[in-house]
Amino acid sequence: MRGKKIIIGVCGGIAAYKIPQLVRLLKKRGACVRVALTDAGARFVSELTLATVSEEPLYRNIFPPTESEGVDYTRHISLGEWADALVIAPATANTLARLSAGLCDDMLAAIFLTLRPGKPVLIFPAMDGQMFLSPSVQRNIATLAAQGCSIVTPESGELASGICGIGRMPEPETLVAALEEALHERALSSPLYGKKVVVTAGPTREKIDGVRFISNYSSGKMGFAIARAAVERGALVTLITGPVHLSTPPGVERVDVESTAEMNAAAEGFFGSCDLFIGAAAVSDYRPAAPYEGKMKKDDEHIELRLVKNPDILAGFGRQKSASQLAVGFALETRTGLESARKKLTEKNLDLIAFNFFDRKTCGFDVDTNILTLIGSDGVATELPQLTKDEAAGKLLDAIEQRCLNNGL
Template sequence: MLKGKKVLLGVTGGIAAFKAASLCSKLVQQGAEVQVIMTESATKFVTELTLQALSKHPVYTDTFDEKDSGAIAHIALADWADLVLVAPATANIIAKMAAGLADDMLSTTLLATEAPIMLAPAMNIHMYAHPAVTRNLAELAARGVLLVEPGEGLLACGYTGKGRMEEPETIVDVVKQFFARQEQRTALPLAGKKVVVTAGGTIERIDPVRYISNDSSGKMGYALAKAAAELGGEVTLIAANTRLAPPAGVRVLSVESAREMYEAALGEWSDTDILVKAAAVADYRPKTPADRKLKKTGETMTLELVKNIDILETLGKQKTRQFLIGFAAETNDVEQYAMDKLRRKNCDLLVANDVTREGAGFGIDTNVASVYDANGLVTSFPLLSKEELGLRIMELAASRLAGAAK
């Protein structure tokens, strides 16, 4: 399944480096061409000769040890790779990548490559949970670096918890899925499909200069619209309060309030194939907005609010053939609330996230999410850039739509 794929395997200095030999072997068995870069620390755990024998290529460890006088090794390897896989990825290499340091063969190559990068972290449970590591991983995810989350279990240090590098078989499966997604994107699975995405936080006017809104930046919705267009869809983006530039090839309808967003969505609804309801719509609005700026008249002010139309629920009741995707931003009991919302609003898929988690939520470039359908959890996505998450969600929707059409 990996025939002809070029994987540059980076091995760093942790006890999980012993798994790199098995990982290299399994990638080669699947048809991949593998070249290996090891850090000096990695050679303390597994020898260069081992990985040379398994990859059938010379192993690189020293930036200045040029094996071919006709090429600069770290540039040649950076250009050669279809995917750079760092397994294990220690806290040290993660920090170097986040800071842009290039002080050895691997970090220099990582800085030079334009190929996708995938990390399989491995470290002590407390190191993995440290705020600096969490921050660095969020920074890398925002740049599009992919993460194979570590597993849980007994660690070499004696602790039990999250931090052990995923098993080689699992990492190989993730690599296969990565290349399968690349091919699927090339095939344009949403060609001929009309996709409508709502994004941003709605504004409910109190008076001409004040309003009620929320913290939504619109980044997730814009990423979904961009993804749908890249997958071949005919995309309409209904955008509320946001300062983002429209994605290329996407038709944009600008709205302000929940009522305006509902009317815009309803106007597109009849011939829509997929509606992605990613906007953060205000639940309530002022009952009587003032037509002039309100003046201070006392120590307190009473503002009467009335309920807005529930766009997702209303369209969910009206749907016939449309595929409906809802979003739920929660702070606790995520699965319980997600399943309840999915059923009440007749969604086909519900994307939920805990906005209190590091790297998830409003206004940032990353997210962590789980997707549910009527049968429960479909899949959980690790920390990803919102653009990558948008692609994963739209690919899932396209596959569901294709399955329903058969």
């Protein structure tokens, strides 16, 4: 649960009183929890309580409170991307109907509609027994189940009305266990589950002298997104990174390096043992032949800096990989560089290459989005639209999973 981003949708049912406790249990396990509250839900449990225990703002109205400058107009669609899982508890008859009909009239409904495919949705219906068994509620439940939602049947027992019957929401501990199982199941179903994955990320620094270096604008965001996505699919991930300002994704083993030679040495240590090697680092192709000891003086009108070639880490892995290992690389080229990406794929003996270009606005270095074209060793190219780097990482791993399945790995 550590580091998992969970959204709890709380509807207008009596069982909403159990949700602050659920939030606390999830947070204790290291999850980051945000709550989307329906208007009716706010009559049963206070916004203040939920905001306090979650330590996050509450999400309720789809419209921003003010329409002045600085308002995030994508807020209603961004949470669906943010979340690793959505839990709707208690799910009222009314909200089951709204969601099965595809309505988008509050934040909870918007999150439901924009949640990324494959992310678990756990729905805990809680209501009067007759209501639960009514054909309309059962039809809506069946529709949501057919869409891939996990519907957790309510327990039988004494209900808020005093009547005994089916309809009671399980205790928060049971909800936590169901969520843990759903997240685990998702990982278990991935061909990457239990695989040893090495990802390189970020720039490298090549020393000119004691205080100066050659580097590039790489932020490491793409490689970190890949490492995060691989862990979510149950992989055992080692992330070898150059100097970046990013925190380590939970569950990832991080190795910090500075130069390409250091990255190469660190990577080589995993060449024999990893199942998948993903080279997302923007390593320097060349390094100064003889870095100056101390600080170079500016006495000379001209200086010459002789550069020598660095080792090609990915090609090194490609040369020695076995039939059960996969090599995946990135080719950062100009906009028209698809052919040189194809050439790299063949020359470096890769299984997949992600061609991308850079404009410093929508793709490439140091931005939050990317536009990838994935080219397989069979020559088939798949163009992806502009996506966040997290989404792009997901698509890349989908393609890798497909290769694992095709190759029986």
